[in-house]
Amino acid sequence: MTTQPPTTDTITPGEMAERTGVSIDTLRYYEKEGLLQGVGRAASGHRRYSEHDVLWVEVLRCLRETGMTMQQLRHYFELGAQGKHTENERAQMLRDHRVLVELQLAGLHNALSLIDHKLSFYREDQK
Amino acid sequence: MTTQPPTTDTITPGEMAERTGVSIDTLRYYEKEGLLQGVGRAASGHRRYSEHDVLWVEVLRCLRETGMTMQQLRHYFELGAQGKHTENERAQMLRDHRVLVELQLAGLHNALSLIDHKLSFYREDQK
DNA sequence: CAATCACCTGAAGCGCGCTCCAGGTCAATG
DNA sequence: CATTGACCTGGAGCGCGCTTCAGGTGATTG
Structure with a gap:
């Protein structure tokens, strides 16, 4: 059992951007930010993403769009990445974020x- | 019927900030931005807001928090301010914004x- | 073989919506 | 009469999350 990563890294940056709705620039930015x-x-030096990356970027996007910060x-x-023993903390982060999402929901x-x-007033006035 | 404005401008900036949840600086900024x-x-030169201002700032805040831009x-x-003949356009703006709010709602x-x-996974793993 | 294209890098720039700062005025308080 | 505190002004600064730029590489295409 080697530490061989899944060798499914076949998705080009362009495809990735299209599939996730996140621009190539932003993808690089995310990578730089860890x-x-x-x-x-690829041999050329160009990035090749995996299906797993696609999923993760979709999660990223979903959490970002609901106001989770880059830092978080x-x-x-x-x-x-640190393994199973961090599950409690991760779950707590999600629960905390969930609260924020509920708040936003209320605001909306x-x-x-x-x-x-307001629209009902305009409708009344209309005639 | 004079054009006399309501003479109820009695609310100090501090009160205003407290009541609307919008900081004094931001209130001034909003004013500067039109x-x-x-x-x-007041005679001292200090601002005095009216109850009507309170209501409007609450509307402002609500629309801002749901992503309407300063410009809009x-x-x-x-x-x-231009009067009744703009009602259609105003209503349209609200309808447009409503669509955005619905989109955000879906995202949330x-x-x-x-x-x-994700939380359900963590819960499963927990034991 | 020139050109085109997709991508690479590090670094600078940007837009929005505030937020803070320096330096000053006015009214009330001890 | 000195201090305190709330507020004033114009203008600078900021934090976030990208986005753009300059200059370059490597594979494909006519």
């Missing part, structure tokens, strides 16, 4: 009813 | 189920 590690390389994501990633509902309330 | 106009002044808010405000639900999915 959110994405062990990305494969980096920490979360590093915990994952709030906004929605404000918008609808 | 999102807040006709704010009263300024435009919306200016339309309001998405995130929520991703988080819960």
